[in-house]
Amino acid sequence: MVTEARRVVRRGTEPGLLESVRRRLLEAYPDLLARAKLDEAGRESVRRAIRQILIADGLAGDRARREELTTALFEEIAGYGPIDALLADPEVSEVMVNGPDRVYVERAGRLQRVDAVFRDTAHLLDVISRMLSLTGRRVDLSQPYVDARLPDGSRVNAVVPPVAVDGPYLTIRRFGSGLLGxxxxxxxxxxxxxxxxxxxxxxxxxxxxxxxxxxxxxxxxxxxxxxxxxxxxxxxxxxxxxxxxxxxxxxxxxxxxxxxxxxxxxxxxxxxxxxxxxxxxxxxxxxxxxxxxxxxxxxxxxxxxx
The missing domain is CATH 3.40.50.300 (P-loop containing nucleotide triphosphate hydrolases)
Structure with missing residues (x-):
C-alpha cells in the first residue's frame, strides 16, 4: 500500500548563489567538503562555514531566511540534495527515487510518496555521482547499474538510462545504528x-x-x-x-x-x-x-x- 506523505518544500536556491558559495567554500576550506561526507562534525563545520559566508556577503538579511538558505545550500553542496533530510530521518528505512519528480520512502513498512523533487535529470545524476564518489564505484552508459555502500552502511542501488526507461532510478536501504539482538x-x-x-x-x-x-x-x-x-x-x-x-x-x-x-x-x-x-x-x-x-x-x- 502506498500513502501520501507531505513535507515542507524549501524555496529553491538560485544557481548563481549556489555556485558562488560552493566556490568560496572550496577556496577557503578545501578539505572541508570531503570531511562532511564522513562524520557529523565535518557536516556541522560545513554548515558553520556556509553561514559565515552568507553573513559576510550580506546574502541573507533575517536569521530565519539565513538558516533556510544554510540548510538548502548544505544539502546541495555537501549533502544529497532534496533527499538529504530523508536520509537523516531515523524513521525512514528506504528511499526510492523514480526519476527527478517521484520520490517514495518506507516508514514502518509502509510506502509513502513525499514532496521531495530534483530540479531535473541532471540534478539527480549529480547527486548519484556524489554518492558514488565515496565508494569508488561508477555508473554510466557502459555500466548502467551499480550497487554500493555509503560510509554509514546504507546500501545504494542506482540505474541510469538506457536501462532506466524513465530514470535515473535511485534506491537507498538504510540500516539502524544499533544491532538487533x-x-x-x-x-x-x-x-x-x-x-x-x-x-x-x-x-x-x-x-x-x-x-x-x-x-x-x-x-x-x-x-x-x-x-x-x-x-x-x-x-x-x-x-x-x-x-x-x-x-x-x-x-x-x-x-x-x-x-x-x-x-x-x-x-x-x-x-x-x-x-x-x-x-x-x-x-x-x-x-x-x-x-x-x-x-x-x-x-x-x-x-x-x-
Missing part, C-alpha cells in the same frame, strides 16, 4: 521462543543454514540477529557480500566485499571468487550475504566440506 525477534513476533531456541542450537552446533524470503522481508536483519550466537573469540568468521551490510560484533571477523570492473572492464571480483578465496583463509564459518548466481555451487561445495 536475537531476543528482539521474539518481541517483534518474527519467531516464538521455541523456534528461537532451535535456531540457537543450530547456530551453536555449526549447522548449515539458508535464509530465504522476499525483497525487504528482513533477511539481513534476521541473519544479523541470529549471528549474535556465534562466538567471535573462539571462531574465525568470513562474510562475503556484494555491498557489506552484515554487522554482528567484533572479534575474529573478516569482511569481504565484491568489486565491479573498472572503466577498462578489468578488476572485477565476484562472489564466486571470494567464496573460493575464503576457503583458503582458515574459516570456521563462511557467511554469504546474498547468493543468486554461480557462487551457489561453490557455497554448496563449501557446505559439504564441513
Amino acid at each position: 536475537a531476543e528482539s525477534l521474539v518481541a517483534l513476533g518474527t519467531v516464538d521462543g521455541a523456534s528461537l531456541q532451535a535456531l540457537r542450537c543450530a547456530v551453536e552446533g555449526r549447522l548449515n543454514i539458508v535464509i530465504s524470503g522476499g525483497a525487504a522481508s528482513g533477511k539481513t536483519t534476521f541473519l544479523n540477529a541470529i549471528a549474535g550466537y556465534i562466538s567471535l573469540e573462539r571462531e574465525r568468521v568470513i562474510t562475503i557480500e556484494d555491498a557489506a551490510e552484515l554487522r554482528f560484533g567484533e572479534g575474529n571477523l573478516v569482511r569481504l566485499e565484491c568489486r565491479p570492473a573498472n572503466v577498462e572492464g578489468r578488476g572485477r571480483v565476484d562472489p564466486r571468487q571470494l567464496v573460493r578465496n575464503a576457503l583458503r583463509m582458515r574459516p570456521d564459518r563462511i557467511i554469504v550475504g546474498e547468493c543468486r548466481g554461480p557462487e551457489a555451487f561453490d557455497m554448496l561445495q563449501a557446505m559439504n566440506t564441513g
Whole structure:
C-alpha cells in the first residue's frame, strides 16, 4: 500500500548563489567538503562555514531566511540534495527515487510518496555521482547499474538510462545504528521462543543454514540477529557480500566485499571468487550475504566440506 506523505518544500536556491558559495567554500576550506561526507562534525563545520559566508556577503538579511538558505545550500553542496533530510530521518528505512519528480520512502513498512523533487535529470545524476564518489564505484552508459555502500552502511542501488526507461532510478536501504539482538525477534513476533531456541542450537552446533524470503522481508536483519550466537573469540568468521551490510560484533571477523570492473572492464571480483578465496583463509564459518548466481555451487561445495 502506498500513502501520501507531505513535507515542507524549501524555496529553491538560485544557481548563481549556489555556485558562488560552493566556490568560496572550496577556496577557503578545501578539505572541508570531503570531511562532511564522513562524520557529523565535518557536516556541522560545513554548515558553520556556509553561514559565515552568507553573513559576510550580506546574502541573507533575517536569521530565519539565513538558516533556510544554510540548510538548502548544505544539502546541495555537501549533502544529497532534496533527499538529504530523508536520509537523516531515523524513521525512514528506504528511499526510492523514480526519476527527478517521484520520490517514495518506507516508514514502518509502509510506502509513502513525499514532496521531495530534483530540479531535473541532471540534478539527480549529480547527486548519484556524489554518492558514488565515496565508494569508488561508477555508473554510466557502459555500466548502467551499480550497487554500493555509503560510509554509514546504507546500501545504494542506482540505474541510469538506457536501462532506466524513465530514470535515473535511485534506491537507498538504510540500516539502524544499533544491532538487533536475537531476543528482539521474539518481541517483534518474527519467531516464538521455541523456534528461537532451535535456531540457537543450530547456530551453536555449526549447522548449515539458508535464509530465504522476499525483497525487504528482513533477511539481513534476521541473519544479523541470529549471528549474535556465534562466538567471535573462539571462531574465525568470513562474510562475503556484494555491498557489506552484515554487522554482528567484533572479534575474529573478516569482511569481504565484491568489486565491479573498472572503466577498462578489468578488476572485477565476484562472489564466486571470494567464496573460493575464503576457503583458503582458515574459516570456521563462511557467511554469504546474498547468493543468486554461480557462487551457489561453490557455497554448496563449501557446505559439504564441513
